[in-house]
Amino acid sequence: MAKMLTLRLPDGSTKEVPVDSRPRDVAESIGRRLAQAAIAAKVNGQVVDLDREFLSIPLTPPSPPGGEGEGTGGDAVPFQVLTEKDRDSLDVLRHSCAHVMARAVMRLFPGVQLAFGPATENGFYYDIDVTPPIKEEDFPRIEEEMRRVVKEAEPFERFERPTNEARALCEDLRQSYKVEHIDGDLKQFPTLSFYRQGEFIDLCRGPHIPHAGKVGAFKLMSIAGAYWKNDSSRKQLQRLYATAFFNQKDLDAYLKQAEEAKKRDHRVLGKQLRLFTISQSAGSGLILWMPRGATVRGLLETFIKEELLKRGYEPVYTPHIGRLELYRTSGHFPYYRDAQYPPMYFHPAGSALDLAQHRLAAGVLDDAKQQDLARYMELTRLDVPGYKEAKTGEQRLEAVHRYILGVLDAMSVELPAYREASTYPERAQRLLAWLSEQEGYLLKPMNCPHHIQIYKAEPRSYRDLPVRLAEFGTVYRYEQTGELSGMTRVRGFTQDDAHLFVTPEQIEAEMRGNIELVLFILSTLGLQDYRVRVGLRDPKSNKYVGSEENWNNAERTILDIVKNVGMNYTPEVGEAAFYGPKIDFVVRDCIGREWQLGTVQLDYNLPERFQLEYVGADNRTHRPVMIHRAPFGSMERFVGILIEHFAGAFPLWLAPEQIRIVTISEKAVDYARAVEKTFRDKGFRLSGDYRAEKIGHKVREAQLEKVPYMLVIGEKEQAAGTVAVRDRVDGDLGAKPIAKVLEDLQREVAEKRLRQISIGTAGLADTGAKYQD
Numbered sequence: 001m002a003k004m005l006t007l008r009l010p011d012g013s014t015k016e017v018p019v020d021s022r023p024r025d026v027a028e029s030i031g032r033r034l035a036q037a038a039i040a041a042k043v044n045g046q047v048v049d050l051d052r053e054f055l056s057i058p059l060t061p062p063s064p065p066g067g068e069g070e071g072t073g074g075d076a077v078p079f080q081v082l083t084e085k086d087r088d089s090l091d092v093l094r095h096s097c098a099h100v101m102a103r104a105v106m107r108l109f110p111g112v113q114l115a116f117g118p119a120t121e122n123g124f125y126y127d128i129d130v131t132p133p134i135k136e137e138d139f140p141r142i143e144e145e146m147r148r149v150v151k152e153a154e155p156f157e158r159f160e161r162p163t164n165e166a167r168a169l170c171e172d173l174r175q176s177y178k179v180e181h182i183d184g185d186l187k188q189f190p191t192l193s194f195y196r197q198g199e200f201i202d203l204c205r206g207p208h209i210p211h212a213g214k215v216g217a218f219k220l221m222s223i224a225g226a227y228w229k230n231d232s233s234r235k236q237l238q239r240l241y242a243t244a245f246f247n248q249k250d251l252d253a254y255l256k257q258a259e260e261a262k263k264r265d266h267r268v269l270g271k272q273l274r275l276f277t278i279s280q281s282a283g284s285g286l287i288l289w290m291p292r293g294a295t296v297r298g299l300l301e302t303f304i305k306e307e308l309l310k311r312g313y314e315p316v317y318t319p320h321i322g323r324l325e326l327y328r329t330s331g332h333f334p335y336y337r338d339a340q341y342p343p344m345y346f347h348p349a350g351s352a353l354d355l356a357q358h359r360l361a362a363g364v365l366d367d368a369k370q371q372d373l374a375r376y377m378e379l380t381r382l383d384v385p386g387y388k389e390a391k392t393g394e395q396r397l398e399a400v401h402r403y404i405l406g407v408l409d410a411m412s413v414e415l416p417a418y419r420e421a422s423t424y425p426e427r428a429q430r431l432l433a434w435l436s437e438q439e440g441y442l443l444k445p446m447n448c449p450h451h452i453q454i455y456k457a458e459p460r461s462y463r464d465l466p467v468r469l470a471e472f473g474t475v476y477r478y479e480q481t482g483e484l485s486g487m488t489r490v491r492g493f494t495q496d497d498a499h500l501f502v503t504p505e506q507i508e509a510e511m512r513g514n515i516e517l518v519l520f521i522l523s524t525l526g527l528q529d530y531r532v533r534v535g536l537r538d539p540k541s542n543k544y545v546g547s548e549e550n551w552n553n554a555e556r557t558i559l560d561i562v563k564n565v566g567m568n569y570t571p572e573v574g575e576a577a578f579y580g581p582k583i584d585f586v587v588r589d590c591i592g593r594e595w596q597l598g599t600v601q602l603d604y605n606l607p608e609r610f611q612l613e614y615v616g617a618d619n620r621t622h623r624p625v626m627i628h629r630a631p632f633g634s635m636e637r638f639v640g641i642l643i644e645h646f647a648g649a650f651p652l653w654l655a656p657e658q659i660r661i662v663t664i665s666e667k668a669v670d671y672a673r674a675v676e677k678t679f680r681d682k683g684f685r686l687s688g689d690y691r692a693e694k695i696g697h698k699v700r701e702a703q704l705e706k707v708p709y710m711l712v713i714g715e716k717e718q719a720a721g722t723v724a725v726r727d728r729v730d731g732d733l734g735a736k737p738i739a740k741v742l743e744d745l746q747r748e749v750a751e752k753r754l755r756q757i758s759i760g761t762a763g764l765a766d767t768g769a770k771y772q773d
């Protein structure tokens with residue numbers, strides 16, 4: 001009799017199955033409808049084919065889902081049948097559709113070489129090499145062929161081969177990139193898997209949908225250039241982007257959303273509305289706020305500052321740089337140095353040796369890491385002679401070592417300890433010791449260490465706690481050039497940061513207060529649709545600081561709190577900050593896209609690293625706990641998201657220009673100027689368009705600039721002491737007395753009212769035809 005395996009189903013019950021059975025058998029035993037709806041299965045956290053035998057699935061011990069604590073089932077393996085409803089299924093579908101696309105392309109274009117073809121957040125791509133290159137005009141043909149493949153609904157069949165045979169098979173298939181991939185990253189595996197669909201065979205880890213008929217709807221989107229293995233020194237390929245869904249309705253909704261997103265792109269609107277700019281002379285990824293954008297940001301900052309005052313926060317200011325020593329204590333340096341601007345040393349040899357030390361300490365690297373570091377060295381202009389030409393890891397280290405000796409000699413640094421060391425790790429160690437004695441500074445990657453120094457500046461008693469220190473603090477991270485994007489991925493950004501220093505008893509109330517604050521702020525801006533993610537540490541990773549006990553404590557507390565608050569949440573392993581677990585608010589904007597915004601983090605570790613104390617009621621010293629939180633995250637990112645959320649049409653209270661006065665006749669200009677002054681004196685931000693242009697033209701211009709209100713003034717209005725009001729949302733409201741308009745608009749601002757034009761027509765509701773003359 002076959003050996004048995006115990007599965008734990010999502011409802012907590014268990015099921016014994018033979019190890020040579022398949023997920024499909026389990027689905028069928030549960031119900032025929034489930035089996036029909038099944039796309040794939042999740043076994044022990046791993047998504048697998050329905051027809052994969054359990055015994056062929058490597059079953060490492062299940063990692064706990066982060067203190068969920070149901071704890072039943074003993075050694076049972078978590079098992080779930082995935083249907084269209086599960087997000088994982090969509091990835092499986094999309095990667096399967098990538099095979100369908102590759103198959104169609106190979107039928108139509110002989111000699112196609114395939115590289116990689118993964119699923120992405122919004123679809124999938126396949127990198128291919130073919131001459132002549134594919135053009136977008138070819139898409140209808142390719143889609144036609146894909147439809148044929150889908151209609152035939154042939155199964156995806158998995159098979160394995162020992163690695164040398166797999167290589168031979170790829171050679172037979174004339175797929176040279178696959179061969180190269182096997183010779184590189186895959187040679188460490190004893191066997192490799194393939195998927196066959198009709199005549200099409202692809203080296204592939206899977207998993208796949210049972211048959212191509214499950215692909216409900218797909219569309220080819222675009223073509224871009226992409227380097228083989230993302231390495232710019234290798235061959236450039238064509239990347240075919242596409243997307244797929246289980247049904248046409250979902251695809252249509254996605255395409256509509258993508259079109260809407262394009263209209264709202266903050267990089268386009270930011271330029272058009274003169275909100276911000278990025279200058280290569282000032283530096284990539286560094287936002288220059290133009291007056292209109294700065295106005296929006298200032299208003300948001302004031303909004304938060306007022307709210308914080310009410311909630312017992314105290315403002316602080318801290319500088320943009322800090323001593324390396326400070327970040328060594330906090331753990332930000334050197335752990336995260338790849339993500340930071342290089343440090344500044346006083347010693348002229350400091351910077352060069354610092355980078356070289358970093359490279360030496362990294363040792364012999366795998367391909368991916370080697371590429372990363374080489375790029376980093378290039379960016380930071382660490383030019384090590386002989387490094388690029390070096391073939392092996394050892395040769396690279398030797399080149400760095402020779403370079404270091406050269407720097408030491410040129411700068412007359414004796415450092416016998418380094419010269420006497422005989423191994424690379426030893427050399428790295430000794431160089432680090434020397435560097436640690438040098439005075440150096442870092443652009444600050446986070447505000448916490450500075451706020452901690454303010455906490456430490458005076459003795460604290462339990463009566464002073466909680467201490468809540470708030471600052472719009474600007475921090476710097478060195479994002480890779482390719483990852484930079486408008487305001488949402490930048491190298492310098494200002495966090496709406498605060499740090500709370502609390503007693504253990506105060507944690508829950510303060511965390512709740514912060515959750516409430518985040519939700520209040522988001523709902524004020526019309527971002528009420530959110531989900532909560534609890535970021536926990538990945539026990540297998542070494543990027544976290546602090547003791548097991550601290551982490552367990554913090555994770556238990558944070559999970560208790562989200563449960564007590566009654567929020568729906570998903571725990572996510574590996575999403576914690578390096579010092580503690582966190583709660584992230586993932587917000588859905590008005591066209592259904594998700595953005596990670598506010599964060600609240602619980603930290604037992606930095607207080608320990610910095611030896612923070614307070615005197616308790618018992619007259620003894622105790623250690624406070626820290627809460628880090630930022631409701632917006634960063635001003636840059638948040639404003640970028642708001643631009644897209646509002647399609648550039650900010651609500652009245654946030655609009656950089658709230659009112660535009662538009663004259664119909666030159667004779668009314670004096671009256672119009674007087675009206676302008678009246679509104680300005682009441683604190684409104686406005687301008688007057690008194691040019692002798694046609695009124696229709698002036699109105700359209702104000703509409704394009706998304707000004708919420710226009711006050712149109714001609715001789716008639718002058719005679720009656722009124723203004724004709726044009727509302728961005730409701731259109732023409734007719735003539736009204738000035739006092740009434742003032743009162744209405746003041747109320748709209750005070751209430752921070754959100755009045756948006758419905759989706760799809762934002763800013764285009766009215767063409768101003770009424771004023772055409």
Ligand SMILES: [Zn+2]
Nearest residue numbers: 202204205206
């Ligand atoms: Zn594949």
Ligand SMILES: [Zn+2]
Nearest residue numbers: 446447448628
């Ligand atoms: Zn912090």
